[in-house]
Amino acid sequence: MYGVILAGGSGTRFWPTSREQSPKQLQNIVGSGTMLQNTVQRLLPLISIKNFYLATNHQQAVETLRQLNSYGFSPDHLIAEPCNRNTALAIGLMSKVIINKDPDAIMAVFPADHVVTNSENFIKILKKAETLAQKGYLITLGIPPTRPDTGFGYLQQGSEIEDGAYKVEQFVEKPGLPKAEQYLQHGKYFWNSGIFVWKVSTILEELQSYAQNIYSQLDTIASSTQNAKGRYAYLELDETGNKIFSSLPSLSIDYAVMENSSRVVLLPANIGWNDVGTWSSLDDVSEKDPKGNVINGNVLAQDCNNSIIQGQKRLIAVLGLEDIIVVDSPDALLVCTKERSQEVKNLVESLNKNDHLEGKQPSIVKKPWGSYTILDSGPSHLLKRIEVFPGEALSLQSHQHRSEHWTVISGSAEVIRNNETFQLKSTDCVTIPKNTKHRLGNTGSELLIVIEVQFGNLLDEDDISRYEDRYGRI
Amino acid sequence: MYGVILAGGSGTRFWPTSREQSPKQLQNIVGSGTMLQNTVQRLLPLISIKNFYLATNHQQAVETLRQLNSYGFSPDHLIAEPCNRNTALAIGLMSKVIINKDPDAIMAVFPADHVVTNSENFIKILKKAETLAQKGYLITLGIPPTRPDTGFGYLQQGSEIEDGAYKVEQFVEKPGLPKAEQYLQHGKYFWNSGIFVWKVSTILEELQSYAQNIYSQLDTIASSTQNAKGRYAYLELDETGNKIFSSLPSLSIDYAVMENSSRVVLLPANIGWNDVGTWSSLDDVSEKDPKGNVINGNVLAQDCNNSIIQGQKRLIAVLGLEDIIVVDSPDALLVCTKERSQEVKNLVESLNKNDHLEGKQPSIVKKPWGSYTILDSGPSHLLKRIEVFPGEALSLQSHQHRSEHWTVISGSAEVIRNNETFQLKSTDCVTIPKNTKHRLGNTGSELLIVIEVQFGNLLDEDDISRYEDRYGRI
Numbered sequence: 001m002y003g004v005i006l007a008g009g010s011g012t013r014f015w016p017t018s019r020e021q022s023p024k025q026l027q028n029i030v031g032s033g034t035m036l037q038n039t040v041q042r043l044l045p046l047i048s049i050k051n052f053y054l055a056t057n058h059q060q061a062v063e064t065l066r067q068l069n070s071y072g073f074s075p076d077h078l079i080a081e082p083c084n085r086n087t088a089l090a091i092g093l094m095s096k097v098i099i100n101k102d103p104d105a106i107m108a109v110f111p112a113d114h115v116v117t118n119s120e121n122f123i124k125i126l127k128k129a130e131t132l133a134q135k136g137y138l139i140t141l142g143i144p145p146t147r148p149d150t151g152f153g154y155l156q157q158g159s160e161i162e163d164g165a166y167k168v169e170q171f172v173e174k175p176g177l178p179k180a181e182q183y184l185q186h187g188k189y190f191w192n193s194g195i196f197v198w199k200v201s202t203i204l205e206e207l208q209s210y211a212q213n214i215y216s217q218l219d220t221i222a223s224s225t226q227n228a229k230g231r232y233a234y235l236e237l238d239e240t241g242n243k244i245f246s247s248l249p250s251l252s253i254d255y256a257v258m259e260n261s262s263r264v265v266l267l268p269a270n271i272g273w274n275d276v277g278t279w280s281s282l283d284d285v286s287e288k289d290p291k292g293n294v295i296n297g298n299v300l301a302q303d304c305n306n307s308i309i310q311g312q313k314r315l316i317a318v319l320g321l322e323d324i325i326v327v328d329s330p331d332a333l334l335v336c337t338k339e340r341s342q343e344v345k346n347l348v349e350s351l352n353k354n355d356h357l358e359g360k361q362p363s364i365v366k367k368p369w370g371s372y373t374i375l376d377s378g379p380s381h382l383l384k385r386i387e388v389f390p391g392e393a394l395s396l397q398s399h400q401h402r403s404e405h406w407t408v409i410s411g412s413a414e415v416i417r418n419n420e421t422f423q424l425k426s427t428d429c430v431t432i433p434k435n436t437k438h439r440l441g442n443t444g445s446e447l448l449i450v451i452e453v454q455f456g457n458l459l460d461e462d463d464i465s466r467y468e469d470r471y472g473r474i
Numbered sequence: 475m476y477g478v479i480l481a482g483g484s485g486t487r488f489w490p491t492s493r494e495q496s497p498k499q500l501q502n503i504v505g506s507g508t509m510l511q512n513t514v515q516r517l518l519p520l521i522s523i524k525n526f527y528l529a530t531n532h533q534q535a536v537e538t539l540r541q542l543n544s545y546g547f548s549p550d551h552l553i554a555e556p557c558n559r560n561t562a563l564a565i566g567l568m569s570k571v572i573i574n575k576d577p578d579a580i581m582a583v584f585p586a587d588h589v590v591t592n593s594e595n596f597i598k599i600l601k602k603a604e605t606l607a608q609k610g611y612l613i614t615l616g617i618p619p620t621r622p623d624t625g626f627g628y629l630q631q632g633s634e635i636e637d638g639a640y641k642v643e644q645f646v647e648k649p650g651l652p653k654a655e656q657y658l659q660h661g662k663y664f665w666n667s668g669i670f671v672w673k674v675s676t677i678l679e680e681l682q683s684y685a686q687n688i689y690s691q692l693d694t695i696a697s698s699t700q701n702a703k704g705r706y707a708y709l710e711l712d713e714t715g716n717k718i719f720s721s722l723p724s725l726s727i728d729y730a731v732m733e734n735s736s737r738v739v740l741l742p743a744n745i746g747w748n749d750v751g752t753w754s755s756l757d758d759v760s761e762k763d764p765k766g767n768v769i770n771g772n773v774l775a776q777d778c779n780n781s782i783i784q785g786q787k788r789l790i791a792v793l794g795l796e797d798i799i800v801v802d803s804p805d806a807l808l809v810c811t812k813e814r815s816q817e818v819k820n821l822v823e824s825l826n827k828n829d830h831l832e833g834k835q836p837s838i839v840k841k842p843w844g845s846y847t848i849l850d851s852g853p854s855h856l857l858k859r860i861e862v863f864p865g866e867a868l869s870l871q872s873h874q875h876r877s878e879h880w881t882v883i884s885g886s887a888e889v890i891r892n893n894e895t896f897q898l899k900s901t902d903c904v905t906i907p908k909n910t911k912h913r914l915g916n917t918g919s920e921l922l923i924v925i926e927v928q929f930g931n932l933l934d935e936d937d938i939s940r941y942e943d944r945y946g947r948i
Contacts, residue, residue, distance in 0.1 A: 016791075300828065302821055303814070315806040315832045317490075317821050320814035324798065326807075332789040333802060335809055340777070340794035347776055347791050354774065358789045375849045376859055376925070380900075381883045383925060385850055385857075405903060407879050407927050409855045426854075427929045429879060429903060451850075451857060451927055453881050455901045 001130055002105050002200075003047040004094045005039060007056040007064060007112035008084050012345040013278055015359070016332040017310065022362040025112035026063055029276060030285050035113040036067055042119040043110070044071070046126055053077045053098065054112075055090045061234050062368040062471070066389075076227065078234040082242040087194075088256035089248050092207050092214050096222035099200045106133045107203075109196040109253075115285045117272030125269045129197035132165055132265055138206065139197040140168070140258060141269040142190025148180035149191065151277055151342070153254065155266050157188040166266045171259045190266065192254065193273055202263065211256040217244050229472025231392075232368065279325045279334075280341040282308050297328065308338070330373070331363040368471040369394050370448075382459045386440070388413075388448040393441030395469035402456030402463060404432040409451060412444030437467060475604055476579050476674075477521040478568045479513060481530040481538060481586035482558050486819040487752055489833070490806040491784065496836040499586035500537055503750060504759050509587040511541055516593040518545070520600055521582070527551045527572065528586075529564045535708050536842040536945070540863075550701065552708040556716040561668075562730035563722050566681050566688050570696035573674045580607045581677075583670040583727075589759045591746030599743045603671035606639055606739055612680065613671040614642070614732060615743040616664025622654035623665065625751060625816075627728065629740050631662040640740045645733045664740065666728065667747055676737065685730040691718050703946025705866075706842065753799045753808075754815040756782050771802070782812070804847070805837040842945035843868050844922075856933045860914070862887075862922040867915030869943035876930030876937060878906040883925060886918030911941060 011023030018024040025036040033041065040052065049072045056064050061080040065073070079097070081090065091109060098105050108126060116122045129139040142155045153174055158167035171192070175183065183189035207215040224241025227233045237245055258264050274285045283306075286294040293304055297311025304321040311328045318326060325341055327334040336344065351359030364373050369392040376383035388394070388411070396416065406415070406429060413424040416439040417432060423443070424430060432438045434456070442448035456463075466474045485497030492498040499510040507515065514526065523546045530538050535554040539547070553571070555564065565583060572579045582600060590596045603613040616629045627648055632641035645666070649657065657663035681689040698715025701707045711719055732738050748759045757780075760768040767778055771785025778795040785802045792800060799815055801808040810818065825833030838847045843866040850857035862868070862885070870890065880889070880903060887898040890913040891906055897917070898904060906912045908930070916922035940948045 300821070300824060300830070302817070302824065311807075315825075315830055317806065317808050317810075317825065319808075319810035319817060319821055321798075321809060321811065324795075324809065326809050328807060332791065333785075333800075333807065334791050334793075335795060335798065335800050336791075336793035337795065343776070343793060347774070347793055350774060350776065351789075351791065356774070356789055375857065378883065378923070383849065383859075403901060405881050405901065407881070409852065409927070409929075427877060427879065427905070429905070431901070431903070449852070451925070453883070453925055455883075 001047050001126070002051045002053065002098050002102075002107040003043055004091070004098075004107050004109045005036070005052065005054040005112045006087060006090055006109060007036060007054055007060065008081075008090070009113050012348040015344055015348045016327060016329040016334055019358075019362040020360040021059060022063075022366060023060065023113075024276075026060065026067060030115055030282065034067055035115070035276070036064065037071075039110055039112050039114070040068060040071055040073070042116055042122065045119075046123050047108070049073055053079070053094050055079050055081055055094060057081055057084065058236065061228070062232050063366050065232055065234060075233040076235055079225065080228065080234055080236045081245065082237060083246050084250070085245065085248055086250040087253040088207070088211055088251040089214055089245065091203065091253050092211070092218050093221055093245075095200045095204050095207075096218045097225070099204065100222065103201065105200045106130055107198065107200050109194075111194045111275070113276065114193070115272075115274045115276050117274075117285065118270070122269070122271040125267055125271065126197060128164070129267055132162075132267070133197050133199050133202070136199065136202050136263060137161075137165075137265040138202060138258065138261055138263050139165075139265050139267055141193045141195040141271075142266045143193050143273045144268060144270055145184050145189065145191055148177060148184045150174055150177055150180050152275075153192040154183055154189045155192050157190065157266055157268070161265055164268070166268075168258075168264050168266045171254060190268055191273075193269065193275075195269075196253070203257070206257045206261045206263065210260040211251065214248055214251070214256065217248060221245055230368070231470045278341040279308055279310075279327060279336075279344065280338040306338070329363055332358040367394075368392070368473075370442075372452075377459075380455060380457055380459075382454040384452040384454070386450045386452050388440065388442040388450070390442050390445050390447065393439055393470060395466040395471075395473060396437060396439040397467065398435055398437050398465050399456075399463050400435060400465070401458035401460070402454045403434050404438075405453045405455070406430050406432070406440065407451045409449040411442055411446050411448030413448050413450060414441040414443040415439070439468075475521050475525065475600070476572050476576075476581040477517055477526045478565065478572075478581050478583045479510070479526065479528040479586045480561060480564055480583060481510060481528055481534065482555075482564070483587050486822040489818055489822045490801060490803040490808055493832075493836040494834040495533060496537075496840060497534065497587075498750075500534065500541060504589055504756065508541055509589070509750070510538065511545075513584055513586050513588070514542060514545055514547070516590055516596065517584070520597050523547055527553070527568050529553050529555055529568060531555055531558065532710065535702070536706050537840050539706055539708060549707040550709055553699065554702065554708055554710045555719065556711060557720050558724070559719060559722055560724040561727040562681070562685055562725040563688055563719065565677065565727050566685070566692050567695055567719075569674045569678050569681075570692045571699070573678065574696065577675065579674045580604055581672065581674050583668075585668045585749070587750065588667070589746075589748045589750050591748075591759065592744070596743070596745040599741055599745065600671060602638070603741055606741070607671050607673050607676070610673065610676050610737060611635075611639075611739040612676060612732065612735055612737050613639075613739045613741050615667045615669040615745075616740045617667050617747045618742060618744055619658050619663065619665055622651060622658045624648055624651055624654050626749075627666040628657055628663045629666050631664065631740055631742070635739055638741070640742075642732075642738050642740045645728060664742055665747075667743065667749075669743075670727070677731070680731045680735045680737065684734040685725065688722055688725070688730065691722060695719055704842070705944045752815040753782055753784075753801065753818065754812040757812075780812070803837055806832040841868075842866070842947075844916075846926075851933075854929060854931055854933075856928040858926040858928070860924040860926050862914065862916040862924070864916050864919050864921065867913055867944060869940040869945075869947060870911060870913040871938050871940050872909055872911050873930075873937050874909060874939070875932040875934070876928045877908050878912075879927045879929070880904050880906070880914065881925045883923040885916055885920050885922030887922050887924065888915040888917040889913070913942075
C-alpha cells in the first residue's frame, strides 16, 4: 500500500502556535512529535516509509523533509505544489506519479494534521479497506460522531455491500445544529474524515469520468515534475507544469468524484479520530489535570477549571479561570473563551488586515539552512539568534544598508568575507561591513548558534543580494 | 508646608508589572508617569519640591531618585530605611529630621502609590488642613465611600469642630460586607486614606505620649543619618542607627497615635481618591473603551467586555473575554478573573515559594548605573541588553567563570580592560576574558546600549569580584 499525505494546512486556527508560514501539521500540538510526524509514525506498521508520498507547498517543503528525515522519507516523494488547488488535483497528480511506477498500486490518502488515538484499530480498518480497494471500490472512512458537530460534512450509511462495508446513501454538507443532533441520534451518519483508500487506477478512472478538465492535464503535469533547485531533492513542477496546475479549478475530491461515483464504499471507523480543528478540541485529545485543564509549559495555575493553558519557556500565572484558552508564544499571545475558539481564524484575518506580521510569520523563522529569531530591535539595530544545521550554509550575499556583527555561541562556523575564509568557534566573533560579500556556514556536526547584531538605518530582509545559494533562491 | 512621601510598597498586588524589586509606586500603572511621579506632580502647586522628603528602602533608593530628578528633588531628602517598620517609625524619623531644620514646620504625609483625580479639590483641602494643623490638630483625610469596600479601615465622623472638620467618633478596622454596606448607607463613615497633615511638633508630642518606645529612639536614629556611600547622596543610617531602627516595633501611625490622641480631626475629602489596590481597580481610574475595557499596549481585542488588557510591545489578541484581566510582561504573564484579582498577591507568594525568580525580580533589572535585560540563554551562554546612563559606570570587576563579549549598539562607551582604556562607539566590540579586570562606562551624553554575550559554564550574578565601585557596593 502507498500512503499519500496531504499537507496543505493554512495555520490560522491554531494561531499563535501555528502561522501561515508554519502551519499546524508542522507543530507539536498534542503529545510528542509534530502532527505530521505522528501521522507517519502511526502508519508505519502498515505502510513502508519508501511508499509514502506527500504534497505540500514550496514554503513548507524543506521543513517537511527535515521532520521526516529520521524516518527515511525519500525527498523526491515530496511534491511542492505551486499553489493550493484542493484535494482533487493533489490526489490526481499523486495518482499519476505513483501509477507510473506501479500500475497496480493501492493508495491511502491521509490529512497530515489529524489525531488517531486507536492506531491498532486504524491499521485493521485500513487493511480491510485495502481488500475492498482491490475489488475496485473507493473507500472512505466514516467516523461515528460523538457530538452534534456542525463543522464536518456527514456520510449517510446505505445498504451493506459486504460485512461492515456500506454504500453511501448521501453526502451531507456541514449541517446546522438541529440536523447535526438528528444525525447523532440516528446512528447511521458518520463524519467525513478525509481518509480514503483505493486502487490508483480506480481513482484515475473516476477522475476521468467526473473531472475531465483536471484528469486531462494530469499526464502533462506529472511529466513536468523535476528536482527542485538546490540541495533539497524534492519535486517541483517546471514552468509549464506550474502554469497548468495553477489554471485548474480548486475542487475537493469529495465534490469532484466521491459524490458522483457509484463505486464509493463507507467503512465506519471507530479509531479515536479527531481533526483537532480548534484549540478547544485539545479537550478531546490531551491529558487533563484533575480539574479538567490541559496545561503545558511553565505554568502556575490556581483554581482554574476546564481551561487550556499552552505556555512555553515564559512564566504564565493563571488564577480563577473557567473555560478560558491561553496560548503563549515568544511574539504573540492569545486569550479567548473556549466557545469562541472557532473564531481564532477570523482573529488572524484581522491581524493580517491590520498588517500585524505576527499573523503570518512565526517568531522562529524557518529557512532551508536553519532558522532565525529576532531577540531585540531598536531604531538602528536588530538582534537575531541564528541557527544553522550541520552541513548547511546561508547564501553568499551582501547587504547595501547594513553591517553585521556575529558572535558564535556554539558549533563550528565557516565564514567567508570577501576573499577570506576562516573558521570560528564558540566565543569568536567577526564583523561584516556593508556591501561586503559574505557567507555563514556550519562545517561541524552540531547545530551552529550565532548571535547577529545588524546595524543600519534600513534593516529589512529584502536588503539582500545573493551571489550563490545552495537552495535555488537566486 | 513639607511633604513626606512614604514609598514602601511591596509590589505583589500589581504583579507582573510590579515586583518586589520594582514596586507599584515606581511603575506607570495609570495614565502617564509613574505613580510616585504623579504623587509629587499633583502636590507641586502647594508644596515646593525642596520641601519634599521621602522614605523608602535601599533597593529602591536610586531608581526613586532618578524618577524625581527632573523635579529637582534633593537626594539627601530621601531616607533609605534598613527594613520596613511601618508608618509610625517612618513618620517619627521624618518628623525629627524636619524639626531639626524648621521647628514650626507643618508636614503632610502621602502614600506614594495612590491616585487622586481631583487635584484642585485635593489642594484646597490640604490648605484647610494646614490651617487646622496650625491649631495643634492631627488631621486625617477621610474619603466618602462609593462602594461597600471591605479592604479599608473606616473613620466614623463625630461632632463638628469647625466648619467641615469633625472629631473622629471611632476608628473601624476593615469591616465585613454587611458592616461595609451599613457604613455606605449611613453617610458618616469615611475610608481612612493614610493622608495626614499636622505640625511636626504636634505629632512628635503625641508620639512621645502614645509611642514612647519609638519616640525615645528618634533622636539617636535621626542623628545617625549619613550620606550613602557612592555617587548617590541619599541618606542612610549608620550601623548603630540601623540596629536601633530594626529593633523597634512595626506599628502603623493609626494604631500608635491616631486611635489614642484627642487631637485628631477628620476632614472629609471628596478628591477622586483611589488606592489602586488591585488590577481590577483600574476600572475606577482608567479610560475605558465603549465596551468597558481598559486596554493598553499592542492589543487586538474582539468582542471583549469589561476586561483589563495590559500589554507592552508583544502582540496580544483577545477574543470573547468578559471580566478577565490579562497583564503581559517580557518574562511573565498573568491571566485571572476580575473577582479574583485580590488574590494576585497570594499567587506571587506561591511563585516565590516555588523559586520562580519572576515573583521578585523584574525582567528589566534596575542597577544604580542603569539596567540589564536577559534576552536569551542556553547551557553555556547568556545574552543581555545593558543600558548605562550618561556619566555612570559599572564597577571595576572581574569574573572567575565567564568571559564577556560586548557589542555597542548606541552611545559612547569607555572600556577598561586590564591596563588599557579605550573608547567604543556604535558597531564596535570588545572581548573580556575570564579573570580580567574590566569596567564599562558611559562617557557620552546619551544612553549607552550594549549587547553582552556571556560565555561560561557558571553564569551567575554572584560570580563577581569588585575592585572599585561608584555606588558603594564593595
